[in-house]
Amino acid sequence: MKRLHAKWGHAVSFATILIRQGHPGPDVPPYQTFEEKQRDARRHQWEDAIPWPVLVDDVAGTVHRAYGMLADPTVLVDVDGTIAFYNAITHAPTLDRALSRLFRQQGRGVVLGGTDRKPHLLATIVAGWPALRRGLPQSAVDLETAFPTTALLPYMGDKLRPLVSPIALRATPLPRPKRTTILAAAAALALGAMALRAARRQDEAHAADAAPEVGDTGEAQSSLSSTRSGLSGSAANPVPRSSSTTSS
Amino acid sequence: MRTANVHSYNYPRFRTRHLVNEAVRTWQLPRITPGDRAPSVDLPDAEGQPWSLGAHRGRPVLLHFGSYS
Numbered sequence: 001m002k003r004l005h006a007k008w009g010h011a012v013s014f015a016t017i018l019i020r021q022g023h024p025g026p027d028v029p030p031y032q033t034f035e036e037k038q039r040d041a042r043r044h045q046w047e048d049a050i051p052w053p054v055l056v057d058d059v060a061g062t063v064h065r066a067y068g069m070l071a072d073p074t075v076l077v078d079v080d081g082t083i084a085f086y087n088a089i090t091h092a093p094t095l096d097r098a099l100s101r102l103f104r105q106q107g108r109g110v111v112l113g114g115t116d117r118k119p120h121l122l123a124t125i126v127a128g129w130p131a132l133r134r135g136l137p138q139s140a141v142d143l144e145t146a147f148p149t150t151a152l153l154p155y156m157g158d159k160l161r162p163l164v165s166p167i168a169l170r171a172t173p174l175p176r177p178k179r180t181t182i183l184a185a186a187a188a189l190a191l192g193a194m195a196l197r198a199a200r201r202q203d204e205a206h207a208a209d210a211a212p213e214v215g216d217t218g219e220a221q222s223s224l225s226s227t228r229s230g231l232s233g234s235a236a237n238p239v240p241r242s243s244s245t246t247s248s
Numbered sequence: 249m250r251t252a253n254v255h256s257y258n259y260p261r262f263r264t265r266h267l268v269n270e271a272v273r274t275w276q277l278p279r280i281t282p283g284d285r286a287p288s289v290d291l292p293d294a295e296g297q298p299w300s301l302g303a304h305r306g307r308p309v310l311l312h313f314g315s316y317s
Contacts, residue, residue: 001312013309015299017291020258022315030258040316041294055291055299061257064313066287068280071270077286077301077309086282088274090312099308107308114282132290135317142262150267 003171004092005051014052018044019064022071023143025135031059041060048130049188072124081106083114091120093173126168142196286311 005014018041021028031037038056045054059062067075068086076085076098085098094116101111132139132154140151157164167182168173174182259266289301289311301309 004310010305011308013304014312015289015309016312016314017289019313019315021317023258023317025317028317030260032258038292038294038296044314044316045294053293053297053299055289055293057291059258060254062265062289063287063289065257065263066279067311067313068273068277070313072314074310074312075280075286077304077311079304079306079308080288081301083280083282083284084308086277086280088277090314095295095310099310102308110282115277115280117277122307131315131317139262139317146264146267167308 001090001092002049002051003169004095004099007096007171009052011103011193012099015055016044016050016052017055017057019057019065020061020069021135023132023135023139025138025186027140028135034059076102076111078102078109082108084109086115088117089120089124091116091118091123092169092171094118094120096172121166122164125153125157126164127157128154144163 001014018037021030024030028040031040034056037059041054041056061069062068067073068088070088072090073084074087074090074095076087076095078084084102085095086093087098094112098111098116101108105111132143132151143151156211157168159168286301289299291299293299301311
């Protein structure tokens with residue numbers, strides 16, 4: 001969003017509306033008062049270096065409810081105060097396209113069909129951890145319990161952030177040739193991994209076939225019984241105590 | 249009633265039902281219709297200064313809804 005703001009901030013007003021705690025935890029309990037919410041708005045603005053206003057909704061979430069009550073949407077309002085576009089899960093490249101289209105329409109009217117409901121999972125996974133971290137450990141436990149891997153994936157996404165952010169956290173859509181190349185590389189990697197796995201399984205099967213057969217059952221049983229007799233012999237003849245312990 | 253609403257809105261723990269509700273709401277989006285007038289937004293910012301959507305008429309606005317946690 002900051003990259004989007006750097007590109008469009010001169011012509012578009014940005015505002016974040018602080019909603020309820022998405023993933024409560026010991027240090028981020030559910031809001032009881034407006035003052036608690038306002039304090040978090042200040043922390044949010046400061047810690048995440050947000051260069052536009054962070055607005056504070058009331059504790060009941062009145063404005064949030066009026067706008068559909070989703071966890072992470074962005075709404076584009078045109079110059080006449082009409083909803084031009086609803087991005088159900090905030091995705092900067094999609095918003096960049098919506099803004100480009102809006103300015104081609106002189107800032108008025110519905111753009112890109114009005115609604116985007118795609119999950120945009122990669123961006124969510126890569127950018128989701130910092131907020132989740134504030135509610136640890138409860139936030140991660142609750143999310144994993146609600147749906148396994150939904151906390152683990154953002155954690156891994158955060159670790160891989162330097163590597164994947166040029167793709168996952170872009171402000172503008174990835175050009176088509178690059179998108180095709182990345183998809184082809186990912187498909188090649190996946191196919192390569194599957195081929196390696198299949199080859200390893202085949203090797204293991206060959207190794208199991210080539211392993212020497214264990215002797216017949218009678219031989220195995222006689223070996224086992226001789227081991228047992230050795231053990232019982234030891235128990236029947238324990239090591240005598242040293243004389244020093246008995247002399248006193 | 250209002251107290252109950254406030255409590256259910258500010259849930260103490262994130263549960264599977266919240267994830268399901270989110271998916272259902274994303275699919276339905278019953279309260280938002282592109283082309284309709286945007287619901288009014290008159291809220292204070294983090295420092296208590298008033299901010300109004302109506303005051304930005306003549307300029308597009310991006311309203312992002314987000315959580316601290």
